[in-house]
Amino acid sequence: EAGVTQFPSHSVIEKGQTVTLRCDPISGHDNLYWYRRVMGKEIKFLLHFVKESKQDESGMPNNRFLAERTGGTYSTLKVQPAELEDSGVYFCASKASRPGELFFGEGSRLTVL
Amino acid sequence: SQQGEEDPQALSIQEGENATMNCSYKTSINNLQWYRQNSGRGLVHLILIRSNEREKHSGRLRVTLDTSKKSSSLLITASRAADTASYFCATDPNSGGYQKVTFGTGTKLQVIP
Numbered sequence: 423e424a425g426v427t428q429f430p431s432h433s434v435i436e437k438g439q440t441v442t443l444r445c446d447p448i449s450g451h452d453n454l455y456w457y458r459r460v461m462g463k464e465i466k467f468l469l470h471f472v473k474e475s476k477q478d479e480s481g482m483p484n485n486r487f488l489a490e491r492t493g494g495t496y497s498t499l500k501v502q503p504a505e506l507e508d509s510g511v512y513f514c515a516s517k518a519s520r521p522g523e524l525f526f527g528e529g530s531r532l533t534v535l
Numbered sequence: 536s537q538q539g540e541e542d543p544q545a546l547s548i549q550e551g552e553n554a555t556m557n558c559s560y561k562t563s564i565n566n567l568q569w570y571r572q573n574s575g576r577g578l579v580h581l582i583l584i585r586s587n588e589r590e591k592h593s594g595r596l597r598v599t600l601d602t603s604k605k606s607s608s609l610l611i612t613a614s615r616a617a618d619t620a621s622y623f624c625a626t627d628p629n630s631g632g633y634q635k636v637t638f639g640t641g642t643k644l645q646v647i648p
Contacts, residue, residue: 426577455636465578465623465638478635513577517636521565521585521627524636526577 424448428514428527436535440502443530447496447516454497455517455524456489460510468512471497483508504534540639541624547645554611556642558624559604565629567600569609572621572641581609581622586629616648 427446435441447454456468468487469479473494482489486505491497501508511531515524542557558567566585570578584591584600584607591598597610611618621641628635 457638464640467635467637470635481635515578523568523580523583524570524578524625525580526570528577 426514426516426525426527428512428530430530431528432531432533434533434535435504437506438503440500441504441532443499443501443512443514443532445497445499445514445516445527447514448518448525451516451518451525452494453517453519454491455515456497456499457513457515458510459513459529460507465513468499501532504532506534508532509534541622541642543642544640545643545645547647548614550614550616550646550648552614554614554618554644554646556609556622556644558607558609558639560607560624560626561605562626563629564602564626566627567598567607568625568627568636569596569598569607570623570625570638572623574620578623611644614644614646616646619644619646 429444433441452473454471457465459465467481469489470477471491474491488500511529513529515526517524540559548554564586566583568583569581572578582593582598584598595612600607621643623638623641625636625638
């Protein structure tokens with residue numbers, strides 16, 4: 423069974439540019455989460471999808487961040503325009519049912535110069 | 536508010552010693568989970584303890600949960616150099632609706648060979 427995959431693994435962009443991160447959850451997992459870790463600090467919740475619906479997006483920093491989950495399968499997280507403080511590692515995780523363990527991808531490291 | 540604050544923030548021990556990490560949280564939970572993150576990798580689920588459980592074992596791992604104190608501890612016995620990683624607790628809230636699984640800042644464990 424394939425795990426959670428994220429793409430790209432590392433992205434380096436200039437301030438003001440746009441980046442789109444992608445997450446493919448484990449097949450059949452309705453729950454999909456995005457998290458971010460900045461400079462070794464806490465793993466901060468961004469949002470939670472249940473199938474294609476945004477269940478909780480209270481952690482999204484601002485309207486420069488847009489997440490979608492097409493057809494309840496893969497998800498994208500777009501940052502437009504990127505700012506310096508957006509740098510960090512973005513993790514995606516999926517879960518089959520609640521409550522239960524989360525399965526994480528390897529993360530997408532974003533560097534904004 | 537942030538759930539899951541780990542203590543200590545960093546821990547350095549000799550191989551063969553035991554490592555204890557603590558986690559405190561603020562609201563009621565359905566379960567509490569511990570994860571490990573090796574440098575540059577995604578998070579790996581270690582163990583889940585439900586709110587009605589007080590202690591759980593998995594190999595060299597022992598987790599305790601005290602819901603009256605809203606705290607948990609992770610004990611790694613007979614540590615190995617390969618245990619060097621960051622360890623996070625995560626809380627899954629007790630709610631009829633969907634809510635976010637939240638993480639803390641983690642404990643960075645270094646096991647010296």
